[in-house]
Amino acid sequence: MSMMTLHPCVNLSFNGECEAAFRHYERSLNGKITFMLTWGDSPMAKDAPPEWSGKIAHATLEIGNTRIQGSDPAPGGYKAPTGFAISLDPNVTEAESLFTALAEGGTNTMPLKQTFWARAFAMITDRFGIPWIINASERSA
Secondary structure, eight states: OOOOOOOOOEEEEOSSOHHHHHHHHHHHTTOEEEEEEESTTSTTGGGSOGGGTTSEEEEEEEETTEEEEEEOOOTTOOOOOOSOOEEEOOOHHHHHHHHHHHHTTSEEEEEEEOOSSEEEEEEEEOTTSOEEEEEEETTOO
8 A cells, every 4th residue: 555645635615705715714724815706707607606606616715734625615515513622722822812813703611711621722613614723722822
C-alpha cells in the first residue's frame, strides 16, 4: 500500500451568507481565502435563480495547514448544521480573541473559562450558524 496523506474535508453550508462568513473567518482566524466562485460566474449558473448569482458556489479558506470549504447551496438545498463543531486549540491569549470574534452576534453555549482539562474552554454557535469549540489545553502557552 502506498503512503497516503489524509486531509479531512470541512465543507460548511450557508444560507446565502458564505462570503460574509468566510471574510469573517479570514479575519478572525488569521486565514486566507484562496478561492471564491459565485454561482453567476460558475458553469452551474443555470442551476440557481438569477437572484442567487452573487451567492457563493464554492469557497476555500486556508488556516495554517488546514482547509475549510464552503458554499451557499441553491435555494431549497440548505440544511442547518448539526452533529459537529469545529474545534480550535489556541493558546490562552488567542482563545480570548477567538471567543470574542466568533461569539459576536452568535450564541454563547458555554462561556470562555478554565476547566479541569483546559486553561480556557468555550462553545459557541457563531452568527452564521456554525458551532465552534475553543479548547486552550494545558500544553498551550
